[in-house]
Amino acid sequence: MLHMFDLTGKVAMVTGGNMGIGNALAIGLAKAGADLFIYTYDQTNVEEMKKEVEGLGRKIAFASGDLSKEENAMAAIDECIKAFGKIDILVNNAGTIKRSPLLEGSNADWQSVIDLNLSSIYYLSKCAAKEMVNQGEGKIINIASMLSFQGGKFVPSYTASKHGVAGLTKAFANELADKNIQINAIAPGYIETANTAPIRADEKRNNEILSRIPAGRWGQTSDLVGGAIFLASSASNYVNGHILAIDGGWLVR
Template structure:
């Protein structure tokens, strides 16, 4: 294996991916396992577990699952403790789980604000905190947070989502600053407009789809696989001197 190949090789690493059995999270799981990591997947339901297990084991890696609501009190410690119990270590944390709820400003419900903030921001904070307790003594680790285009832009119908994704970038920087001296790199990915089941209604809205494509120099919605290289890079030794960055994977959307 060449020196460059070794830098991207995750053989022997353990990655924890929240929401890692469906949507974009499943693609992060696929990518990390293909690069050599064993995967501990946390999700609220068992949707996608069988398919995801087949993919990971097909790469010759181990897959373990935990069903839990990560917004519950004490959930973060339970998740990290279980991962350590199963695999004996934790090298990579991907804070992927998230939710978006749309509504007009005067109709927005307090409970929806709290639901989004608790999943997208609070759970990320608590999981990162518990992961740091494991990583610091080892003087090694990677924490990868998932932001959004709304980490940079407004969203007049998705107030808590925008607030939470701006917060993700802020926490990424704060954790990166605090943990870099301990050999831990904290960074984020900000996906652009990705072709998933969740975005199908938006793609099928001719007016909105045209508007979005006009903002993407690359000229197309991304296939989920186009995020896979970035997550492997941030999880690997290749990014050891990348600290506190938020990497847009957006086809140039933010340029316009």
């Protein structure tokens, strides 16, 4: 049955794949056999990642830009096609978060989060889906959040964007399932990344979070890789519009 999880010959595009969760998912997909097209905001970790992926015997190419800008998001899929001739898997990982009390937050911060976390996923997925329809198959994996289900605090723009990601996942699945394209999302729980560093540094908040996680620990980026490989592979061909929580049990507490 392991062949169902084999991604040999597939091309996976991962946005924000040079850092944090995106990097872990990209390397995991490469270990499962996929070649990688990584869209980054800057050059952080690019050379190190190139060395690691090529060491696995996989191919990797990079492009850089600000996906919060519509023109960049609309052109990104074409860059993948130019590099590899196709796109089999799109992982919409790139995102940002702005923390501030609701009454003090700026409209500019709101818009910047919505543009990157939500609008870019719409543009990227729409462009990728056109290619996948022509190919006769494809996988789109969005990165949702615990705040796709809950309200959170001090992050209204992030919460709105991640609720939107869940909605787009379902909407795209409804339209594209009969074209052999599966669109699903991973909703990470509380994962140790740079984005969660401020929360982990707050002893009171950190303890509140840990006390609610049945697993009793923060998640590691490696905890998300198995779910990504499943959703990227033929093993998930009858899974569509699903939001897969990988959260140590946070949501059921």
